[in-house]
Amino acid sequence: MKRFLSLILVLFLVCFPSDIHAVECDGAPPTGADNLSQIQEYINKCQTKINELKVEQTTLKQAISTINSKIYLAQAQINQTQSQIDLLEKEITVLSGVLTTVNQSMGDLSKIYLARVRESYRRSRTNQSDLVFASQSFADYFSKIKYLNTVKAKDQIILRELESSRLDYDQRKQAKVTKQKDVEKLKAKLVTQKTALDTQQKEKQNLLVITASDEKKFQALLAKARAELEAIEAVIAGKGSETEVKDVKAGEKIATVIPGASCNSGGEHLHFIVSKNKDVLNPFSFLKGVDYENCSGSKCGSSDGDNFNATGSWEWPINPKITMNQGFGVTWAVNHTWVGSIYKFHNGIDINSDSPDVKAVKDGKLFRGSYSGKNSCALKYVRVHHAEGEYDTYYLHVNFF
Secondary structure, eight states: OHHHHHHHHHHHHHHOGGGTSOOOSSSSOOOSGGGHHHHHHHHHHHHHHHHHHTSOOOSHHHHHHHHHHHHHHHHHHHHHHHHHHHHHHHHHHHHHHHHHHHHHHHHHHHHHHHHHHHHHHHHHTSOHHHHHHHOSSHHHHHHHHHHHHHHHHHHHHHHHHHHHHHHHHHHHHHHHHHHHHHHHHHHHHHHHHHHHHHHHHHHHHHHHHHHTTOHHHHHHHHHHHHHHHHHHHHHHTTOSEEEEEEEEOTTOEEEEEOSSOBTTBSSSOEEEEEEETTEEEOGGGTBOOOOEEEOSSSSTTOTTSOOOOOOSOBOOSSOSSEEEEEOSBSOHHHHHSGGGGTOSSBOSEEEEOSOOEEEOSSSEEEEEEEEEOTTOOEEEEEEEEETTTTEEEEEESEEOO
């Protein structure tokens, strides 16, 4: 008996492996309207894996694994949406057929009902005396009365059936309209999901290009980013070496942006910070509206870029037109690039323009400073202390003049 049960178990495992093994977030996700539950399970697995990989990535392999999981997730979400669209479109086709049938039934019932109404109207003009004289006997008279009552009852049945068909038609028609709207929403969602997939694939390609699939290059990239983060946080904490210069007015030139790469910076830009009591604040709450181009997302002008919602009255630290490379807070770069393995919150904004001049955004006292961190290079910056409001503004990756 035990051997027989063992044989049955082996045959079961061989013949039905898909029922035993859970769906993993790896390779091509399931497709098809019949596999919606499996697709959802796959999505859940991918989301779990991404959450597990959100801890600091210390190797290139970990970074690529995270991106791959995001790609698998995006593909699964696309498959899920497409399957939902296919299912709804099938239901719409069925509803269209049912509506045609119901419409024909309503037409047939309407013809029958109109014919019976005409007959009932003709008979209703016959009065009781005419009915008596037209009858050959009392039995014939009562038979005619019974017939007329039966006709009236059947007319009521037809009327109820017609009304029921009309209500059924209206309900199914509304269901079809609702499903068609759902399809349009899902198609719009599909476009967004395909854009997300394209972004993840580009992220992976960019990381491979930057590092040339070389672990040493990736480690150097991480080390540089960590050094920059440490230096910026140290500057805000007041650990920089500073020299008081003079009082400055809003719009007065106080520095120039360093061209190209510099200490703790991979490319030319101004890192601008607003702080109060060493706590960083959103610069957009203080800076006024300005002409700009948002390049903080997957590409310049894309809808996935960081918020650029300047609502204040301060002047900008560089001349417009402003190019924003990264916004404030939890940014697109944090969520979609390797920098997310270094920091989860961007403490300022990274901006650039055609002019290298850096200007004070508000009246205050100018300080020039520098900080030397892990990589031994000196991060140069200027700080302006604004007595009104006790704010400090920081301008990093600059040259003094």
